[in-house]
Amino acid sequence: MDDSARRLLQRLIRRIPAQMLKTTLEKWGRLTAAQKQSMDFTEPKWAFTERLLDICEDNGWTGKHITELEMTYVIENPNQGMWYAFQLMDPEDDARSVELTHFKEQFKSHLSELARPVSVKIKKHADDAIWIRIAWGDSFSRPNHLKPTYVVHHLQTPYVFVTSLTSKQKPFLSQALVLSTRHQAIKDASLSGRKLGAIRDLLMRQYQQVFPTSYPSPLAERNGTVSNPQIEKEQAKSAENRLQMACEAFGDGMLPQLQSSVYKLETKFKDHTNKTMTEREEPFRCVVKFASTNLLESLRHCASSGIASTPVTPLLSSIPLKGRNYFVIKDNGPGPSSQTRQTQN
Amino acid sequence: MSSLKPFSKLPALNTANILLVESEEQLQQSLAAALVEEASVTVNVRLAKSLPLPVENEESRPRIDLVVFIINLTSELSFQSAEASLKYLDPGYFLGKVCFMVTNARSASVPTERLDGVRKLAASLHCPLLFAEDQTSDGVTNATERLLTMLKVAAGLVPMATALYLSHLTRCTVPPDIDQPSFD
Numbered sequence: 183m184d185d186s187a188r189r190l191l192q193r194l195i196r197r198i199p200a201q202m203l204k205t206t207l208e209k210w211g212r213l214t215a216a217q218k219q220s221m222d223f224t225e226p227k228w229a230f231t232e233r234l235l236d237i238c239e240d241n242g243w244t245g246k247h248i249t250e251l252e253m254t255y256v257i258e259n260p261n262q263g264m265w266y267a268f269q270l271m272d273p274e275d276d277a278r279s280v281e282l283t284h285f286k287e288q289f290k291s292h293l294s295e296l297a298r299p300v301s302v303k304i305k306k307h308a309d310d311a312i313w314i315r316i317a318w319g320d321s322f323s324r325p326n327h328l329k330p331t332y333v334v335h336h337l338q339t340p341y342v343f344v345t346s347l348t349s350k351q352k353p354f355l356s357q358a359l360v361l362s363t364r365h366q367a368i369k370d371a372s373l374s375g376r377k378l379g380a381i382r383d384l385l386m387r388q389y390q391q392v393f394p395t396s397y398p399s400p401l402a403e404r405n406g407t408v409s410n411p412q413i414e415k416e417q418a419k420s421a422e423n424r425l426q427m428a429c430e431a432f433g434d435g436m437l438p439q440l441q442s443s444v445y446k447l448e449t450k451f452k453d454h455t456n457k458t459m460t461e462r463e464e465p466f467r468c469v470v471k472f473a474s475t476n477l478l479e480s481l482r483h484c485a486s487s488g489i490a491s492t493p494v495t496p497l498l499s500s501i502p503l504k505g506r507n508y509f510v511i512k513d514n515g516p517g518p519s520s521q522t523r524q525t526q527n
Numbered sequence: 528m529s530s531l532k533p534f535s536k537l538p539a540l541n542t543a544n545i546l547l548v549e550s551e552e553q554l555q556q557s558l559a560a561a562l563v564e565e566a567s568v569t570v571n572v573r574l575a576k577s578l579p580l581p582v583e584n585e586e587s588r589p590r591i592d593l594v595v596f597i598i599n600l601t602s603e604l605s606f607q608s609a610e611a612s613l614k615y616l617d618p619g620y621f622l623g624k625v626c627f628m629v630t631n632a633r634s635a636s637v638p639t640e641r642l643d644g645v646r647k648l649a650a651s652l653h654c655p656l657l658f659a660e661d662q663t664s665d666g667v668t669n670a671t672e673r674l675l676t677m678l679k680v681a682a683g684l685v686p687m688a689t690a691l692y693l694s695h696l697t698r699c700t701v702p703p704d705i706d707q708p709s710f711d
Contacts, residue, residue, distance in 0.1 A: 412563045416546075416575040416584055487552065488576065489604075 183238055187245035190327050191238070194252050195231045202259070203230070210254045212247060213237065249303060249327055253315050256332055257307055260378040263345045267373040267381050267505075270340040270359065272366035280337060280364055282306060288362035289314070297354040301325040311336055318351055331355070334378065335363075341371070341385050343378055372506040380438035385505040389437055392429040424492050428485035431494035432502055437478040443507040445470045445497065450513055465513065478502060529579050533619040536590035542569045543682035544589045545674065549597035550608040552576055554630060554661045554670075558597075561671040568684060570675070578612035592682040593690075594620055595674060597628045597659075598645055600637045606645065613652075621652050623690030624681050627699070628657045628670065643706075649699035656699035 183191075198206055204223050207213055213221070217237050221230070238247070256262075286304045293300055293316070301317040314333040317325035331351065334343040342359055356368045375381045383389055415421065451459040451466040459466070474480040481498055484490040490498065501507055531546075545562065547555040552574070559572040571589060580588070594616060599605040609627075616625065627649045632642060649656040657673055660666030677697070681690040 410560070410563055412570065413559045413572045413574065416573050416580045416588075417577075419581070419583075421552075421576070 183235070183244060186324075186327065187248050188235060190245060190252070191235060191248045192231050193328060194248065194255070195227055195234065198255055200227070202255075206251070206255045206258065209258065210251045212241075212243070212250075245327060249301075249315065249317070249330075252330075253303060253305060253313065256315075257305070257313055260332075260334075261376055264374050264376060265343050265345045265378050265381055266347070267371040267385060268342045268344060268356075268359075268368050269371045270342065270363055270365040270368050273340070274364045274366065277364040278338060280362075282312070282337065285312070285337060285362050289358055292361045293354065293358040296357055297351070299325055301327070316351075316355070333359075334382075335359070336382075336386075337363075339386065340365070341382070342368070343382065345378075372508040374507065375440050377439050380440060383438040384440065384502060387505075389433045390435040392426070392434045394430055421486075424488060425486045427492040427494060428482045431485060431499040432478050432482040437476065437482065437502075439475070439479075440477040440501070440507055441475070442471055442473040443477060443501055444472075444509070446508075446510045448510065448512050477507075529582060529585075530615050530617045531578065531580065531591060531594070531620065532617045533591070533624055538590055538592075538683065539569075541684070542571065542589070543593075543678045543684060544571045544573065544591050545678050546573045546575060546591045546594045547597060548575050548578060548594065548609065548612055549599075550576060550605045551599055551602070553599075554597050554628075554659070554667075557661070557664075557667045558671060558674070561667055562674065565675055568679060568682075570678070577608050578615035580615075592624060593674070593678045594625050595628055596625070597630065600629055600631045600641055600645070601634055603641065606641060610648065621654065623692075623694030625652065625654045626657060626674070626677060627654055628659050628674075630659050630661045632658050646699060646701050646705065650701040653694060653698045655694065655697040 195203070200223070207218070207221070221233060223230070225233075289304065290302050293302055297318060299319040301319070303315040305313045305315075307313055312335050314335070316331045316333065317327045318329075318331070319325035329346060331347045332345050333355065335341070344355070347355060360366065360368050371385070373381055373385065447468045447470065448465045451462065453460060472481075478501065481490070481501070485492055485494050485498075497509070497511075500509070547558060549555040555574050559574060562570050562572050573588065573591065596609040596612065598609050627645065629642070629645055631637060646656060655677070657670065659670035661670075677690075677693065679685050680688045680693045683689070
């Protein structure tokens, strides 16, 4: 095993938390039963790494196998780093019939043409998600496996989720994706978050939604807990209305965990008491950020408890409705207008 | 505007009715659950976020013996909501049938002006001011006991004691140096 593979393995073992080492190696599936027995998961990581390196030498494994292990770990624990969502636009006629092997060949060949040298690994996960690991190189060096980009795509959906992509690499990835999925363009979906499952559920609406109804009895059935007849809520109806409107805007039950939403304002300053600021011609630029461990849950609670007025303002309800958490607001439109985001880095 | 009147309805036998008004709607739930467990008297609890109460409930609502305003000191909104609700009470309630309960008084993030403001409000209305600890079940039990003592008197269930008489003893007073800066 050469030096870079060795370093990759050391980095990887250091990165994986001790309690997950056993399961990750199990899922990797390359160690024989005897080798698994010989591994001591309680010893310190540097000793463990040495032992694993010995086994790799014995079996003649290379960097390719180590990247496979890394990919296994990342697929099981995707909630590290920031994931960004992209949307493919304008499908061609045969976009619906793109299937896995065809996509794999096309993607690999297009990307290798555009960004030589590059190391691409594609794997299909159980839930129909295609995971792609890309290690980028340039004309002076071999692919750098220490900073790979991960891409997740569900075929036949227009959504792609990417992590660890620099602005230099972005055009190559975009072009390769567009060509291999038979679309004409790709755009930034203005949605980012730490949990891959959450942003995917938000975009694909995989959470329980509540639709407007004239007869709010379904909610009344749910509140079976307050049964003591001696306790009565005076304003139960308005509380129910607020809860109904909050659930209509954000959904019911468990909500996808978003961490923040950012509003970039480029509107004119409006405050009658402050003449100097209001008289300025240029728009007042300001960024408002809402952050929380579970943003949608917090916003729903704000609406149902009356802190945010109901019906919920479109600024907040667009987060689940349009599936985005970055908005640029200008004076011309009534609601939030959509703009493409600056590339990260 | 519709205000809540203290003596416009007839009382029921061995029953006391209490109204808990709280903007956050948190402590009132646990207090209500503890209050209804009182065995000697039937306690009916009405919960509200703020006053005025909806007109639809006017007929079914019993005579309210004690109105408790629960103020969370860490929130300015809570204080303002309670203050705004006071207008909707008939002045007859302020003769011993209103009480202020305050939570999180020990929290470091509370500005001293807010507690002083609540004190002054309670003193100007001749109402008692209770401090409650809402994070533990013991705290809720203690607060419930104190409320029950006042409630039984306000409902007329304690012989020889009336709400006005009790409020004379329990009402909040403001120390004369309340506006002086305190030592921190």
